Amino acid sequence: AAGVIQSPRHLIKEKRETATLKCYPIPRHDTVYWYQQGPGQDPQFLISFYEKMQSDKGSIPDRFSAQQFSDYHSELNMSSLELGDSALYFCASSFGGGKLFFGSGTQLSVL
Amino acid sequence: DQQVKQNSPSLSVQEGRISILNCDYTNSMFDYFLWYKKYPAEGPTFLISISSIKDKNEDGRFTVFLNKSAKHLSLHIVPSQPGDSAVYFCAASESTSYGKLTFGQGTILTVHP
Numbered sequence: 001a002a003g004v005i006q007s008p009r010h011l012i013k014e015k016r017e018t019a020t021l022k023c024y025p026i027p028r029h030d031t032v033y034w035y036q037q038g039p040g041q042d043p044q045f046l047i048s049f050y051e052k053m054q055s056d057k058g059s060i061p062d063r064f065s066a067q068q069f070s071d072y073h074s075e076l077n078m079s080s081l082e083l084g085d086s087a088l089y090f091c092a093s094s095f096g097g098g099k100l101f102f103g104s105g106t107q108l109s110v111l
Numbered sequence: 112d113q114q115v116k117q118n119s120p121s122l123s124v125q126e127g128r129i130s131i132l133n134c135d136y137t138n139s140m141f142d143y144f145l146w147y148k149k150y151p152a153e154g155p156t157f158l159i160s161i162s163s164i165k166d167k168n169e170d171g172r173f174t175v176f177l178n179k180s181a182k183h184l185s186l187h188i189v190p191s192q193p194g195d196s197a198v199y200f201c202a203a204s205e206s207t208s209y210g211k212l213t214f215g216q217g218t219i220l221t222v223h224p
Binding site: 004031033035041042043045048055090092094097098099100102103104 | 115147152153154155156157160200208209210211212213214215216217
């Protein structure tokens with residue numbers, strides 16, 4: 001069965017650069033969630049979208065923005081990257097607010 | 112402020128025995144609880160969930176128990192298998208925002224053959 005696809009799997013950036021992470025939900029899933037997991041930490045909720053509209057917001061920095069497109073894929077845009085942004089970024093999708101299915105994550109390293 | 116806590120960073124169990132993973136929460140608004148399993152380099156995989164209207168939910172070898180008065184839940188795995196070795200995360204949410212999960216720190220379970 002198709003799963004949540006995230007790209008890229010790994011990303012290396014320098015401080016003050018920008019990064020764009022992409023997430024392709026499971027077909028027919030209408031809700032996308034973004035989570036950030038720092039080294040040795042638990043995943044933290046960033047933001048979610050339902051039917052292309054922001055549905056909930058967590059601890060997402062103002063330097064980050066995200067959107068969900070008409071084909072339901074989502075992109076997380078990160079600007080003015082800081083060393084502390086180095087983390088594993090997970091995307092998850094669900095249908096109608098049901099069970100979340102997570103992607104394998106994007107490992108972002110900021111040097 | 113850690114609203115979901117897993118106080119045991121690791122647990123080691125013999126194959127065939129019971130694994131018990133514990134989780135405590137502080138937010139009274141949480142009414143939906145989940146357990147996720149995570150292997151290295153993979154995203155969390157849903158295992159089992161329980162709503163606050165229940166005190167037990169069972170799915171095969173996995174059973175989750177919820178004690179609302181104590182704000183405590185536990186995951187029992189019987190019998191434990193070496194393939195169960197992974198990081199287990201407890202998560203909680205409010206019914207108004209099911210996908211906005213608050214995770215615990217995780218417990219590394221190692222099942223020895």
